[in-house]
Amino acid sequence: MTDAPKAVIFDIGNVLIEWQPERLYLQLMPEAEVQRFFAEIDPHAMNDRIDRGAPFRQTIMDWAEAHPDWGDMIRLWYDRWIEMARPAIDDSIAILRQLRADGVPCFALSNFGVDSFAYAETQYPFLTEFDRRYISGHMRMAKPDAEIYAAVEADCGLSGAELLFIDDRADNIAAADARGWRTHLFTTPDRLAPALRAEGLLQ
Incomplete structure (x- = not known):
């Protein structure tokens, strides 16, 4: 042995x-919109930057500024993060x-x-x-x-x-x-x- x-x-x-970020967004948008949001904005790529040491809040706010059509939804990654991690x-x-x-x-x-x-x-x-x-x-x-x-x-x-x-x-x-x-x-x-x-x- x-x-x-x-x-x-x-x-x-x-x-x-x-850790289920999509679950929060499904409470706020139709499934097709959630799929479009994750495909177009790729918040997981944003989160990867944070995971590698980029500042949490600033990285999210910069991502939101770069994608103004989805800005409110992107900022939720910071404002309601704990709801994704539970x-x-x-x-x-x-x-x-x-x-x-x-x-x-x-x-x-x-x-x-x-x-x-x-x-x-x-x-x-x-x-x-x-x-x-x-x-x-x-x-x-x-x-x-x-x-x-x-x-x-x-x-x-x-x-x-x-x-x-x-x-x-x-x-x-x-x-x-x-x-x-x-x-x-x-x-x-x-x-x-x-x-x-x-x-x-x-x-």
Whole structure:
């Protein structure tokens, strides 16, 4: 039997907190308009800049100024951001806490802006509970770029099969696989728990 991983690394969005910007816009516009908004404006590209260290509010306001026909809707990305990042996925948080109670080091590796993460901490106290946190905005690099995984290894002193990485995106998982990390493509907490037990990490 292979040794259990020495640390577990959690993504945050859609693993520990739901991240569904489209859901907010569907409350405000017909579905066809929402699809047009995301296709024409590409707010996810805007958000990627924030995730890589660009200022949260200013980046959104600049995007709104560049697309005045959609300005009000773009500004909602700032004004109502927390409605896009909710609710917490309680069963995943319970798994995180059980791992830590059992003495398993748990890290966060998340694409998240500097200011938006600071705000999220005020809403979700569990975000302070990780042993180490790797937040892309602070690092000025983001998943799935290989450099962010290398930076995690350099900082924590672990690599390859010593790490087990949980993420909901296949491209982020593939980048971790390429470095020899153990991985779990997250869908639900009910599937995560047995995967961790199989790795010898949960009782």
